[in-house]
Amino acid sequence: MNRSLENAKKTTSLASQIQAATGIALHHCYQCGKCAAGCPVADTMDLPSCQVLRLLQYESPEFDRQVLQSEAIWLCLSCETCHTRCPQDIGTPKVMNFLRGEAMRLRLAHPRSKDTQAFHHAFLGSVGRHGRLYEIGMLMGYKLRTGHLLKDMALGSKLHEKGKLNLLPHAIEDKAALKRLFKQTLNNPDSKE
Amino acid sequence: MSRVGVFVCHCGENIGSTVDCPEVAERCKQMPGVVHAEDYKYLCSNPGQNKIKQAIKDHQLEGVVVAACSPRMHEPTFRRAVTDAGMNAYLCEVANLREHCSWVHEEADSTTEKAVDLVRLQLEKVKRNKPLQPIEVPITKTALVIGGGVAGIQAALDIADSGHKVILVERSPALGGHMAQLSETFPTLDCSQCILTPRMVDVSRHPNITLMTYSEVEHLDGFIGNFKATIRKRARKIDEELCTGCGECLQKCPSKDISDGFNEGLTTRRAIYVPFTQAVPNIPVIDVENCRHYQKKKCDRCVKACPTKAISFNQQDELIHVDVGAIVVATGYKVMSTEKFPEYGYGTYPDVITGLQFERYASASGPTQGVIKRPSDGKEPETVVFIACSGSRDAAKGVKYCSKICCMYTAKHAMLLKHKNHNSKAYVFYMDIRAAGKNYDEFVRRAIEEDGVKYIRGRVSRVYEEDGKLVVKGADTLLGGRPVEIKADLVVLATASLPNDGQSELARKLHVGCDEYGFLAEAHPKLKPVETNTAGIYLAGACQSPRDIPETVAQASAAAAKVAALLSRSHLTREPIVAEVNRRPAPLHSDCTGCFLCESACPYRAIGQEEILDRDGIVIKTIAKINPGLCQGCGTCVATCRTKAIDLHGFSNEQIFAEIMSL
Amino acid sequence: MATKVATQFEPKITAFVCNWCTYAGADLTGTSRTKYQSNVRVIRLPCTGRVDFMLIQKAFARGSDGIIVSGCHPNDCHYTSGNYHARRRWMVFTELMNFIGADMRRITFSWVSAAEGAKWAALVDEVTNTVRELGPYTEYQRLIDAGVA
Amino acid sequence: MRIGYYPGCSLKSSAREYEESVRALCAALDLELVEIPDWNCCGASSAHVMSADLALGLRTRNLAQAEAAGLDEVLTPCAACFSHLAEARMELADNPNKRQEVADFIGLPYSGRVRVLNVLAVLDRYRDRIAAKVKNPFRYKVACYYGCLLVRPPEVVQFDRPENPQSMDRLLEAVGAKPIPWACKTECCGASFSVTRTDVVANLSGRIVADAVKRNAAAIVVACPMCQSNLDLRRPEINQQLEQEHGIPVLYITQALGLALGIDPQQLGLQRHLVPVELPEPEPEVVTADDDDDDD
Numbered sequence A: 001m002n003r004s005l006e007n008a009k010k011t012t013s014l015a016s017q018i019q020a021a022t023g024i025a026l027h028h029c030y031q032c033g034k035c036a037a038g039c040p041v042a043d044t045m046d047l048p049s050c051q052v053l054r055l056l057q058y059e060s061p062e063f064d065r066q067v068l069q070s071e072a073i074w075l076c077l078s079c080e081t082c083h084t085r086c087p088q089d090i091g092t093p094k095v096m097n098f099l100r101g102e103a104m105r106l107r108l109a110h111p112r113s114k115d116t117q118a119f120h121h122a123f124l125g126s127v128g129r130h131g132r133l134y135e136i137g138m139l140m141g142y143k144l145r146t147g148h149l150l151k152d153m154a155l156g157s158k159l160h161e162k163g164k165l166n167l168l169p170h171a172i173e174d175k176a177a178l179k180r181l182f183k184q185t186l187n188n189p190d191s192k193e
Numbered sequence B: 001m002s003r004v005g006v007f008v009c010h011c012g013e014n015i016g017s018t019v020d021c022p023e024v025a026e027r028c029k030q031m032p033g034v035v036h037a038e039d040y041k042y043l044c045s046n047p048g049q050n051k052i053k054q055a056i057k058d059h060q061l062e063g064v065v066v067a068a069c070s071p072r073m074h075e076p077t078f079r080r081a082v083t084d085a086g087m088n089a090y091l092c093e094v095a096n097l098r099e100h101c102s103w104v105h106e107e108a109d110s111t112t113e114k115a116v117d118l119v120r121l122q123l124e125k126v127k128r129n130k131p132l133q134p135i136e137v138p139i140t141k142t143a144l145v146i147g148g149g150v151a152g153i154q155a156a157l158d159i160a161d162s163g164h165k166v167i168l169v170e171r172s173p174a175l176g177g178h179m180a181q182l183s184e185t186f187p188t189l190d191c192s193q194c195i196l197t198p199r200m201v202d203v204s205r206h207p208n209i210t211l212m213t214y215s216e217v218e219h220l221d222g223f224i225g226n227f228k229a230t231i232r233k234r235a236r237k238i239d240e241e242l243c244t245g246c247g248e249c250l251q252k253c254p255s256k257d258i259s260d261g262f263n264e265g266l267t268t269r270r271a272i273y274v275p276f277t278q279a280v281p282n283i284p285v286i287d288v289e290n291c292r293h294y295q296k297k298k299c300d301r302c303v304k305a306c307p308t309k310a311i312s313f314n315q316q317d318e319l320i321h322v323d324v325g326a327i328v329v330a331t332g333y334k335v336m337s338t339e340k341f342p343e344y345g346y347g348t349y350p351d352v353i354t355g356l357q358f359e360r361y362a363s364a365s366g367p368t369q370g371v372i373k374r375p376s377d378g379k380e381p382e383t384v385v386f387i388a389c390s391g392s393r394d395a396a397k398g399v400k401y402c403s404k405i406c407c408m409y410t411a412k413h414a415m416l417l418k419h420k421n422h423n424s425k426a427y428v429f430y431m432d433i434r435a436a437g438k439n440y441d442e443f444v445r446r447a448i449e450e451d452g453v454k455y456i457r458g459r460v461s462r463v464y465e466e467d468g469k470l471v472v473k474g475a476d477t478l479l480g481g482r483p484v485e486i487k488a489d490l491v492v493l494a495t496a497s498l499p500n501d502g503q504s505e506l507a508r509k510l511h512v513g514c515d516e517y518g519f520l521a522e523a524h525p526k527l528k529p530v531e532t533n534t535a536g537i538y539l540a541g542a543c544q545s546p547r548d549i550p551e552t553v554a555q556a557s558a559a560a561a562k563v564a565a566l567l568s569r570s571h572l573t574r575e576p577i578v579a580e581v582n583r584r585p586a587p588l589h590s591d592c593t594g595c596f597l598c599e600s601a602c603p604y605r606a607i608g609q610e611e612i613l614d615r616d617g618i619v620i621k622t623i624a625k626i627n628p629g630l631c632q633g634c635g636t637c638v639a640t641c642r643t644k645a646i647d648l649h650g651f652s653n654e655q656i657f658a659e660i661m662s663l
Numbered sequence C: 001m002a003t004k005v006a007t008q009f010e011p012k013i014t015a016f017v018c019n020w021c022t023y024a025g026a027d028l029t030g031t032s033r034t035k036y037q038s039n040v041r042v043i044r045l046p047c048t049g050r051v052d053f054m055l056i057q058k059a060f061a062r063g064s065d066g067i068i069v070s071g072c073h074p075n076d077c078h079y080t081s082g083n084y085h086a087r088r089r090w091m092v093f094t095e096l097m098n099f100i101g102a103d104m105r106r107i108t109f110s111w112v113s114a115a116e117g118a119k120w121a122a123l124v125d126e127v128t129n130t131v132r133e134l135g136p137y138t139e140y141q142r143l144i145d146a147g148v149a
Numbered sequence D: 001m002r003i004g005y006y007p008g009c010s011l012k013s014s015a016r017e018y019e020e021s022v023r024a025l026c027a028a029l030d031l032e033l034v035e036i037p038d039w040n041c042c043g044a045s046s047a048h049v050m051s052a053d054l055a056l057g058l059r060t061r062n063l064a065q066a067e068a069a070g071l072d073e074v075l076t077p078c079a080a081c082f083s084h085l086a087e088a089r090m091e092l093a094d095n096p097n098k099r100q101e102v103a104d105f106i107g108l109p110y111s112g113r114v115r116v117l118n119v120l121a122v123l124d125r126y127r128d129r130i131a132a133k134v135k136n137p138f139r140y141k142v143a144c145y146y147g148c149l150l151v152r153p154p155e156v157v158q159f160d161r162p163e164n165p166q167s168m169d170r171l172l173e174a175v176g177a178k179p180i181p182w183a184c185k186t187e188c189c190g191a192s193f194s195v196t197r198t199d200v201v202a203n204l205s206g207r208i209v210a211d212a213v214k215r216n217a218a219a220i221v222v223a224c225p226m227c228q229s230n231l232d233l234r235r236p237e238i239n240q241q242l243e244q245e246h247g248i249p250v251l252y253i254t255q256a257l258g259l260a261l262g263i264d265p266q267q268l269g270l271q272r273h274l275v276p277v278e279l280p281e282p283e284p285e286v287v288t289a290d291d292d293d294d295d296d
């Protein structure tokens, strides 16, 4: 992906990139903390959401980097609780999403996010191949990437028992269309966020 | 006009050193219409003025151009001088040779040339000047005050004390507004009713004040000094003359359980009621919606109870017309209700209350005689959480502004709680503490330092009920946004102050503006804070933006001073620089085609409509009509009118074209 | 401001200013003794709301090479909204002038408050210099002859 | 009545019983489901991380297929799919340029005509019919669990209230159930962290299960396969975390309503749950209807 190179060359702050890509103006944030107060994972996060935004408000390379390296951005569940209650209507989940993409591209992602990244890759790999999720294939892919070979095996067999796992993929018909879509969008330079 | 005299001033060296003044005078003599021109060292001095007067007489001048300093300096001086010599003041114009020429250019032929041009400009104008008379407008020496909260009370008393009549119109059945509901008031913690009640009584007794409660302004016409208001006096269904305020009727009314507005819904009242014990006037009112006489056609227990036969079911609303010279609007504010807070339970948790409800609990005259209790079970709360900026500074809830009073009353509430119950715990979630008045920050510090109120910087995300407690989930941003959870017995929301109900309708009736939120707009935020854009209408109190009592009272007194100054004059004198729609002989009548573009362009709503009738009274034409009492002479209408039917006295098309053509 | 070469073209600038802000601002330029070029002739009006198309047309027809219209800043208008009307009319007016082929560089719309003496001097100098560059506005005479202006 | 139907991937595999119950219930209500031809995965939460356009393309392709099939509305039982499709629709609604760009990516025309509906919005229309068809009143205390994506963000979902929503409560009341007031109606269960961060899921879902149990609910009712899998499949982890054995079953709204309408439990896929669906004795019939829930 040539985009990462391009981004590396850019000196613009994350805040301005976020504004350009999502329209969200981080300097509108009051730092009132209402988002963190309701966030289901705030106490698991190394940086509660309002702190992530605070660091971005500085628009300094060091703080931007700290944010990209944080685990918090990988812990966000996109549950939209913060956004719904924010007095300034800041779409924090969108910001988090952007940051995850950026962290992956710049290879700054927090080490504990490996699993999550692997999951996304495995998931999209499966969707790209079949057009729909092939759970066994996806789980195989995930486990191969993470090495968590044994974890959850018991669950898998239970699911199978209950008739909830498909042993063969259900592919869509127009796979060519899917391929095209993947190819074009993953290479589209302005498709960040 | 062709007999003009020109007087060129040297201003010592100020003009003389860069402009060749004698040369200017000489050149002026050549100009058509000039019969006399001279130069002099100091024209504004007495000898200078005498020269002008003398020349007017000697040369039978019909117009004068003084070429001197800025007209903003000495135009009045010279206009007075020409009137002394029997000339109309508006036949004198001033050419600005000093500020616009000698002081800003080097000595040069071109500078003198410019000076000559500047005189020529005024000369061409003055030749077309018409004698004008200052406009005199009579004044009705009565003021109308709308709203009987502390703002209206203060304004009414101040105006009345200055010797003028006041009509005070209050929408609710009693005076007092929100202040009557408050317990103790920051920053001194004096009892609100103790300081307000005497003033309410003063109002009712003042010989200059006519108090009209349960009344509203229905319509307003006219202009400064000469307003005509129509007031709807709603039927109380009680004969005010007969009622002695004994209260017998109140006890007998069977229609109970009606939410009591004065107690913010914490208690109930009956269908016939007096809003609160010390109400002024102390006359009940029947709430027709809930009265069985009206709803079920039976009951009438109050009639039987009343010793003076004051109950009057047939009483109807009255429309009363009054003439007033000035108006003070003091219609106050309202607070956001807890229903506007989904995240705090949409108003369904009884123990999540507003600050105003807390005031009622804290008030000695309130439902609990001043003991802080909670609505659900009447227990005294141990832990109380106060949430500041509830709905304020929250664009998502439509209120971007700071409500200004809540930081202070929240500190007060926390303090009162601690004073009344030493074992209680008070937490305040806040975003910023705004306590910028005299002794205000000290007050907040006292709550923190002496009374041990815990201030937590962060907003609250959610409140929910669990095991009979209210779980308050907030964050402490000073701990880096760490979530904190407090189990409270009572949650008090410092809800946003909002424009009062009906305020924008009232504003429309009065032709005054509203700001983007619906608060009434002042004419200038710094220099005309109590005036509105409509001359003769003033603002006081929280109707303009949220504010506390000291600021409200200061503004009310300021508005009263403006009114008193206005009403103290025998008449108003205005510059005759006003616009006029032309008239022509029939059948044209006027160049006005009746498009009324001017009407919407006029910032003062000075333009109305006039019907031209024939002999049989049939309308042949509707044209624009400018009210000289309202017109301020901006000339916008003149530029707007496409048929050039309007002209502005003193700046007529003819005059300005002549100026242009002289260049 | 600079010493002028005798043969240089000296433009005629007409300024329509409001009484309350720009006229007072120009007075302040005077009391501060700030120097500017003397090409401008000021016509005092109650408000820029009073300025209409006809006035400007007349001024060009009479040989003005450049025109300044200046009043109070938005929100500071003495008449509360007169200058809004002026601005709205200004847009229509601009279209009209463009339509007839007039040279919009010769008209400057500005705000000068009563406190902006220095701004007035700068404005006059800037407009004077610009218009001097542009040369005499003889083109307008041609428009009149062609019957469009 | 015909309505478009987008099952999404999970309803074809791990949430098979959801599809079974949706189909059974819709059949009972005479609502014909037209599965979108050749639908594809909506990209879940993964596509977006890689590329916003990819996510948009995956979602829009489904809507475009529905359009091509002449559908106006699409029922999307999975709350996550619903939220993703609705968001894409909104994003393109007032951005014709982007709409064209995406149409080019997917090689299909897209006008934005099709509306996306979640299961509660569709069933709410049939509330009277449901009430009329009740055979076995579902007289249990239930914890209506809406989760995040059915109600948030409000401008995208345009449905019910963001806090303390009512639609599911109303539906269950209509079949005789008594929805409890509780704290976790819209708290997040851990969403798509089911595979990667089971610890987070156990913690968040644990709070939900514990609160429902504490307030004496007989069952938790959900309208999302992710909620179901986090609360049901992850029950061992939850119980381990809470150090308690909670056996409260988790039902899809379609299953609960289906039971009330007398549909065979097997047909509703109840046997596929990990936590066995064992309901206690029904509560005695309530006589007065006006209870404390008067807030809507």
Ligand SMILES: Cc1cc2nc3c(=O)[nH]c(=O)nc-3n(C[C@H](O)[C@H](O)[C@H](O)COP(=O)(O)OP(=O)(O)OC[C@H]3O[C@@H](n4cnc5c(N)ncnc54)[C@H](O)[C@@H]3O)c2cc1C
Pocket: B146, B147, B148, B149, B150, B151, B152, B169, B170, B171, B172, B175, B176, B177, B178, B179, B182, B184, B185, B186, B187, B215, B216, B217, B330, B331, B332, B333, B334, B335, B355, B356, B359, B405, B409, B412, B500, B501, B502, B506, B540, B541, B542, B543, B547, B548, B549, B550, B552
């Ligand atoms: C919880 C709380 C605590 C407070 N505590 C303090 C404190 O401790 N100290 C302090 O200084 N300030 C305090 N304040 C602020 C104080 O209440 C206001 O500053 C003050 O009441 C403003 O007075 P007002 O007359 O402008 O408005 P209001 O008190 O609102 O009075 C307006 C009056 O106008 C009437 N009215 C409205 N519309 C019309 C109409 N169309 N026609 C006729 N009449 C009309 C109303 O009925 C009312 O009587 C507090 C406010 C709140 C909410």
Ligand SMILES: Cc1cc2nc3c(=O)[nH]c(=O)nc-3n(C[C@H](O)[C@H](O)[C@H](O)COP(=O)(O)OP(=O)(O)OC[C@H]3O[C@@H](n4cnc5c(N)ncnc54)[C@H](O)[C@@H]3O)c2cc1C
Pocket: B526
């Ligand atoms: C840095 C700064 C920026 C500000 N910016 C703003 C702003 O943007 N907007 C705003 O609204 N406000 C602003 N203010 C506040 C503003 O300056 C004051 O509100 C305002 O000047 C107060 O006016 P005053 O007449 O009360 O006092 P002053 O301006 O202090 O005038 C008092 C006058 O009394 C004279 N005097 C003093 N003692 C005597 C005596 N014994 N006998 C006779 N005469 C005496 C003094 O010489 C002086 O002329 C600012 C203030 C500061 C410091």
Ligand code: SF4
Pocket: A028, A029, A030, A031, A032, A033, A034, A035, A036, A050, A053, A082, A085, A086, A087, A088, A089, A090, A092
């Ligand atoms: S709730 Fe909104 S304004 Fe407040 S800190 Fe969070 S993002 Fe900022």
Ligand code: SF4
Pocket: A035, A038, A039, A040, A041, A042, A049, A075, A076, A077, A078, A079, A080, A081, A082, A083, A092, A093, A096
């Ligand atoms: S969207 Fe992310 S940051 Fe916002 S509340 Fe949910 S988990 Fe927290």
Ligand code: SF4
Pocket: B009, B010, B011, B012, B014, B015, B041, B042, B043, B044, B045, B068, B069, B070, B073, B074, B098
């Ligand atoms: S009239 Fe004006 S210019 Fe003349 S002397 Fe007086 S101050 Fe100076």
Ligand code: SF4
Pocket: B252, B253, B254, B255, B271, B272, B286, B290, B291, B292, B293, B294, B298, B299, B300, B301, B302, B303
């Ligand atoms: S007539 Fe009406 S006000 Fe009088 S006692 Fe009966 S209910 Fe009360």
Ligand code: SF4
Pocket: B238, B242, B243, B244, B245, B246, B247, B248, B249, B250, B283, B284, B305, B306, B307, B308, B309, B310, B311
């Ligand atoms: S009983 Fe009669 S006199 Fe007494 S308060 Fe009532 S109405 Fe008035």
Ligand code: SF4
Pocket: B388, B389, B390, B392, B393, B401, B402, B403, B404, B405, B406, B407, B408, B431, B432, B433, B434, B494
């Ligand atoms: S006064 Fe204080 S509590 Fe009220 S809105 Fe302003 S900052 Fe918030």
Ligand code: SF4
Pocket: B581, B591, B592, B593, B594, B595, B596, B597, B598, B599, B623, B624, B640, B641, B642, B643, B644, B645, B646
């Ligand atoms: S703009 Fe002119 S023509 Fe139109 S109504 Fe006003 S005065 Fe008459």
Ligand code: SF4
Pocket: B578, B579, B601, B602, B603, B604, B605, B606, B607, B626, B630, B631, B632, B633, B634, B635, B636, B637, B638, B648
């Ligand atoms: S001159 Fe100005 S104030 Fe007077 S009528 Fe015309 S627009 Fe209105």
